[in-house]
Amino acid sequence: MRLKSNHVLHMVALSVLFESVFILITIGVSLYYSDGALIGLLATFAVMAGLGGIALWISGLKPTDPSRRESFFSVVMVWFAISAFGMLPYLFTGAIPSVVDAFFETVSGFTTTGSSILNDIEALPKSLLFWRATTHFIGGMGIIVLVVAFLPFFKIGG
Numbered sequence: 001m002r003l004k005s006n007h008v009l010h011m012v013a014l015s016v017l018f019e020s021v022f023i024l025i026t027i028g029v030s031l032y033y034s035d036g037a038l039i040g041l042l043a044t045f046a047v048m049a050g051l052g053g054i055a056l057w058i059s060g061l062k063p064t065d066p067s068r069r070e071s072f073f074s075v076v077m078v079w080f081a082i083s084a085f086g087m088l089p090y091l092f093t094g095a096i097p098s099v100v101d102a103f104f105e106t107v108s109g110f111t112t113t114g115s116s117i118l119n120d121i122e123a124l125p126k127s128l129l130f131w132r133a134t135t136h137f138i139g140g141m142g143i144i145v146l147v148v149a150f151l152p153f154f155k156i157g158g
Contacts, residue, residue: 006059007066011074012081013055019082020048022134026089030127037125040093048085082138083107089131095124109135110142 023045030038066074086109087102089095096102101117108115109132118124124132 007070008074008077009055010059012077013052013059015078015082016048016052016085017056019085019138020045020052022138023048023089023131026127026131026134029130030125033126035125035127037089037093037095037127040091041089041127041131043092044085044088047088051085079110083110086110086135089128093125093128095128105132106135110139112136112139 023041027038027041027045030041083103083106086106087096087099090102090105091097091099096105096117104115104117114136121129121132
């Protein structure tokens, strides 16, 4: 599939930068509780903000108008990107050392399924518990936006 514009990269970059703001808040929680996750969270923020900023710079500050195909592809890539970057706090802190398990935990949060690979969730550092709750919050807001955006399209009243 050949894309004609920079829309997909632009949307992914904005989403990763948006996610990095929540990592900053999580860093604050780690500082408050001194829970030992600070270095991993700082590394996560550096990767997110760095790569998100570079991607935004490459895509340009004003993307072109997307086609329908690019819009659908953007949604898929944004979900994948926020999940891939969202697992970094678990990996960088060593709380969940397996990439597959960390990815599952993050996707579970962003999709608000509530599933977990963790046996003792409360054993996580408080900042990672906050990050886990934040992924559920972002996922819940995403579902609400999806419903509000698509129900009128299908002519379903609420």
